[in-house]
Amino acid sequence: xxxxxxxxxxxxxxxxxxxxxxxxxxxxxxxxxxxxxxxxxxxxxxxxxxxxxxxxxxxxxxxxxxxxxxxxxxxxxxxxxxxxxxxxxxxxxxxxxxxxxxxxxxxxxxxxxxxxxxxxxxxxxxxxxxxxxxxxxxxxxxxxxxxxxxxxxxxxxxxxxxxxxxxxxxxxxxxxxxxxxxxxxxxxxxxxxxxxxxxxxxxxxxxxxxxxxxxxxxxxxxxxxxxxxxxxxxxxxxxxxxxxxxxxxxxxxxxxxxxxxxxxxxxxxxxxxxxxxxxxxxxxxxxxxxxxxxxxxxxxxxxxxxxxxxxxxxxxxxxxxxxxxxxxxxxxxxxxxxxxxxxxxxxxxxxxxxxxxxxxxxxxxxxxxxxxxxxxxxxxxxxxxxxxxxxxxxxxxxxxxxxxxxxxxxxxxxxxxxxxxxxxxxxxxxxxxxxxxxxxxxxxxxxxxxxxxxxxxxxx
Amino acid sequence: xxxxxxxxxxxxxxxxxxxxxxxxxxxxxxxxxxxxxxxxxxxxxxxxxxxxxxxxxxxxxxxxxxxxxxxxxxxxxxxxxxxxxxxxxxxxxxxxxxxxxxxxxxxxxxxxxxxxxxxxxxxxxxxxxxxxxxxxxxxxxxxxxxxxxxxxxxxxxxxxxxxxxxxxxxxxxxxxxxxxxxxxxxxxxxxxxxxxxxxxxxxxxxxxxxxxxxxxxxxxxxxxxxxxxxxxxxxxxxxxxxxxxxxxxxxxxxxxxxxxxxxxxxxxxxxxxxxxxxxxxxxxxxxxxxxxxxxxxxxxxxxxxxxxxxxxxxxxxxxxxxxxxxxxxxxxxxxxxxxxxxxxxxxxxxxxxxxxxxxxxxxxxxxxxxxxxxxxxxxxxxxxxxxxxxxxxxxxxxxxxxxxxxxxxxxxxxxxxxxxxxxxxxxxxxxxxxxx
Numbered sequence: 001x002x003x004x005x006x007x008x009x010x011x012x013x014x015x016x017x018x019x020x021x022x023x024x025x026x027x028x029x030x031x032x033x034x035x036x037x038x039x040x041x042x043x044x045x046x047x048x049x050x051x052x053x054x055x056x057x058x059x060x061x062x063x064x065x066x067x068x069x070x071x072x073x074x075x076x077x078x079x080x081x082x083x084x085x086x087x088x089x090x091x092x093x094x095x096x097x098x099x100x101x102x103x104x105x106x107x108x109x110x111x112x113x114x115x116x117x118x119x120x121x122x123x124x125x126x127x128x129x130x131x132x133x134x135x136x137x138x139x140x141x142x143x144x145x146x147x148x149x150x151x152x153x154x155x156x157x158x159x160x161x162x163x164x165x166x167x168x169x170x171x172x173x174x175x176x177x178x179x180x181x182x183x184x185x186x187x188x189x190x191x192x193x194x195x196x197x198x199x200x201x202x203x204x205x206x207x208x209x210x211x212x213x214x215x216x217x218x219x220x221x222x223x224x225x226x227x228x229x230x231x232x233x234x235x236x237x238x239x240x241x242x243x244x245x246x247x248x249x250x251x252x253x254x255x256x257x258x259x260x261x262x263x264x265x266x267x268x269x270x271x272x273x274x275x276x277x278x279x280x281x282x283x284x285x286x287x288x289x290x291x292x293x294x295x296x297x298x299x300x301x302x303x304x305x306x307x308x309x310x311x312x313x314x315x316x317x318x319x320x321x322x323x324x325x326x327x328x329x330x331x332x333x334x335x336x337x338x339x340x341x342x343x344x345x346x347x348x349x350x351x352x353x354x355x356x357x358x359x360x361x362x363x364x365x366x367x368x369x370x371x372x373x374x375x376x377x378x379x380x381x382x383x384x385x386x387x388x389x390x391x392x393x394x395x396x397x398x399x400x401x402x403x404x405x406x407x408x409x410x411x412x413x414x415x416x417x418x419x420x421x422x423x424x425x426x427x428x429x430x431x432x433x434x435x436x437x438x439x440x441x442x443x444x445x446x447x448x449x450x451x452x453x454x455x456x457x458x459x460x
Numbered sequence: 461x462x463x464x465x466x467x468x469x470x471x472x473x474x475x476x477x478x479x480x481x482x483x484x485x486x487x488x489x490x491x492x493x494x495x496x497x498x499x500x501x502x503x504x505x506x507x508x509x510x511x512x513x514x515x516x517x518x519x520x521x522x523x524x525x526x527x528x529x530x531x532x533x534x535x536x537x538x539x540x541x542x543x544x545x546x547x548x549x550x551x552x553x554x555x556x557x558x559x560x561x562x563x564x565x566x567x568x569x570x571x572x573x574x575x576x577x578x579x580x581x582x583x584x585x586x587x588x589x590x591x592x593x594x595x596x597x598x599x600x601x602x603x604x605x606x607x608x609x610x611x612x613x614x615x616x617x618x619x620x621x622x623x624x625x626x627x628x629x630x631x632x633x634x635x636x637x638x639x640x641x642x643x644x645x646x647x648x649x650x651x652x653x654x655x656x657x658x659x660x661x662x663x664x665x666x667x668x669x670x671x672x673x674x675x676x677x678x679x680x681x682x683x684x685x686x687x688x689x690x691x692x693x694x695x696x697x698x699x700x701x702x703x704x705x706x707x708x709x710x711x712x713x714x715x716x717x718x719x720x721x722x723x724x725x726x727x728x729x730x731x732x733x734x735x736x737x738x739x740x741x742x743x744x745x746x747x748x749x750x751x752x753x754x755x756x757x758x759x760x761x762x763x764x765x766x767x768x769x770x771x772x773x774x775x776x777x778x779x780x781x782x783x784x785x786x787x788x789x790x791x792x793x794x795x796x797x798x799x800x801x802x803x804x805x806x807x808x809x810x811x812x813x814x815x816x817x818x819x820x821x822x823x824x825x826x827x828x829x830x831x832x833x834x835x836x837x838x839x840x841x842x843x844x845x846x847x848x849x850x851x852x853x854x855x856x857x858x859x860x861x862x863x864x865x866x867x868x869x870x871x872x873x874x875x876x877x878x879x880x881x882x883x884x885x886x887x888x889x890x891x892x893x894x895x896x
Contacts, residue, residue: 050539338506377823
């Protein structure tokens with residue numbers, strides 16, 4: 001049996017006899033995903049894939065060879081041939097540059113306690129079934145409940161001339177989707193947790209399930225909101241989507257090299273009210289967007305994106321950091337070995353402030369409380385906002401009323417929205433249920449979150 | 461090589477005394493190029509082979525009822541050393557779950573001969589795309605290229621099962637995503653275009669760039685739409701997912717899972733239509749379309765199935781499993797969505813109201829398949845009135861599809877997009893706009 005890391009070290013060394021820089025990444029994912037509803041059940045491996053990508057720099061551009069072949073001598077032959085080919089693609093009219101391989105690091109990262117077996121598949125299946133039974137029993141309008149319990153293990157090896165690293169990360173998921181119907185209309189609400197670590201990190205309590213059923217029932221007859229500008233309080237999940245979609249994507253520095261991020265012109269300038277702080281931090285390892293090093297070998301750490309309302313810096317992959325001559329952050333991520341690395345967010349969130357949620361709601365004379373956010377879309381060049389959700393609840397004279405509108409969309413201009421933030425909650429919740437695409441593809445796991453926020457927003 | 465791996469997998473599956481099994485082998489070569497501004501930032505060559513293995517084992521439960529355990533997993537060549545262990549794990553998982561039994565199909569008597577493989581495509585086409593896009597962009601006034609990505613994929617699929625099914629197909633696809641920037645006195649505005657085609661002749665990069673450049677230029681002049689209830693003509697990209705809630709109403713899978721309540725003979729609408737009616741097919745046979753294949757994921761030959769006629773549900777879209785569960789004819793999985801045209805020209809729809817909004821791109825437009833509700837931020841559109849044409853951007857459009865279709869009009873021209881063959885324009889008499 002060939003030791004994979006030794007093979008990669010040797011392969012990188014052989015490549016660097018041809019090209020000025022080479023690195024290798026082997027990615028492997030495995031796990032189980034239990035999915036149960038009242039009508040069918042399945043247990044299937046989750047996100048299973050493994051393969052190798054060799055990154056070659058010819059002095060001007062990156063070239064990559066990726067494969068999941070088990071024939072390592074065939075891969076070596078192909079890669080070395082490809083390395084020679086990259087030299088034929090050099091444009092003599094353009095300058096060459098060197099890639100910094102980073103500080104010397106030899107380390108194997110793993111949190112052993114995460115990998116201790118706690119529950120058997122049968123026990124997890126039983127938990128998933130019990131959640132379905134509970135939700136179904138709560139109301140006759142519940143027509144289906146999908147209960148998902150998942151566990152995935154990822155194992156990465158990264159090698160360049162300075163780095164020989166491996167990491168193993170385990171992630172657990174608990175998700176519930178509740179469908180209710182009045183015979184004519186159907187509505188659904190989902191909730192749950194996704195965290196790095198064992199199953200104990202993703203417990204859903206019965207009270208939450210009851211709340212989701214009650215909320216879903218209200219959606220059946222909820223009218224749409226009258227379009228307009230409102231005083232709004234967002235729950236942490238909604239706040240998180242604002243952080244991620246409205247702002248975070250525009251801070252990915254591969255957009256800077258494409259000159260399509262408005263944020264590039266705002267570095268060092270105010271973009272939000274001075275009570276706003278925002279971070280991206282893959283080193284929060286217990287959150288589902290956490291890791292020890294990224295897919296290009298950068299060690300993880302926090303990036304303070306907005307500090308007291310002032311825009312600080314972006315999130316980089318290797319190519320854009322090299323091109324822009326900026327310090328790398330650990331944001332070079334791939335959907336899998338077969339896809340390119342881009343600058344991507346990890347755990348992205350607003351920092352918490354000082355105001356209790358109750359105080360925020362009490363401060364609103366006429367406005368809306370937003371929760372159950374479902375999705376958003378970025379617009380880094382124009383900083384347009386699109387956040388969609390299922391729940392807009394009226395606030396009147398400082399109190400929540402029973403009037404709920406659904407669905408709801410928030411639109412507007414990002415700096416206007418962030419400048420309008422007048423209160424930052426003293427709570428913080430990070431949701432790991434989402435996946436993030438670059439445009440409409442390249443899906444990676446991210447988390448988003450923050451505290452409750454009070455702001456002015458255009459709703460429809 | 462792949463033949464011997466298939467034999468190896470088959471050999472182990474046959475040893476396990478399963479009720480049924482299926483293997484889907486996919487061998488793909490992908491050539492990829494990424495441009496940042498005018499420079500190629502990265503070029504990639506990717507080769508992958510994967511096997512999706514499904515196994516089924518019947519047993520009798522405590523109540524004496526026959527039940528089916530099933531599991532599906534994906535492996536690559538690097539997993540072959542532990543193949544038997546992986547199959548045992550999957551069998552263990554299958555034995556934990558209980559489902560209603562169903563049968564896999566045998567070898568079909570005939571598979572459709574559909575055009576899905578472009579022999580002219582190869583890795584060197586990437587260089588051609590790079591040259592073409594830069595040449596086109598250079599001809600556009602006040603436009604420059606921000607980024608472009610090109611993917612050329614060639615895929616061979618072979619599917620076998622324990623009943624003797626053995627079917628194959630080869631297909632190609634070309635995907636691009638490009639971003640154009642338009643200059644104005646206030647700064648720059650962008651327009652993103654992304655699309656996938658099976659054949660080079662349908663790729664039409666020059667036409668797409670010309671339209672995108674116009675959208676980008678117009679965005680520099682655009683303002684918010686007015687707030688209120690207006691007639692809205694939808695065309696282009698939003699058509700790709702517009703009919704998803706209608707497809708959902710005909711889905712045997714969703715019906716079995718009680719997520720939709722509709723029955724054959726029901727109307728797809730919430731009320732009585734006053735405009736054009738919808739007649740919709742799942743059509744997996746359209747030449748060169750992305751939703752066209754020779755067979756579905758169970759090996760069932762693709763075909764054309766009438767799902768909705770004049771707003772009434774005529775058939776369910778039923779794959780092998782859910783067709784069996786609901787005792788329905790097996791139609792196979794969804795192919796392309798085909799909607800019959802209306803009687804008015806696209807141009808007459810545009811000029812049908814004193815004030816009308818023509819919306820052509822959103823940041824994301826995907827109506828909720830279950831509820832039919834949609835809301836989307838406008839990225840490219842026009843307010844058309846007696847005062848002229850005003851570009852609009854920002855704000856949102858919202859509605860509920862089954863209500864919006866009550867008063868809608870379909871153009872007599874149709875367009876073939878990735879997985880839809882639909883009227884070029886669909887005019888909704890009443891949708892809610894939120895803007896100024």
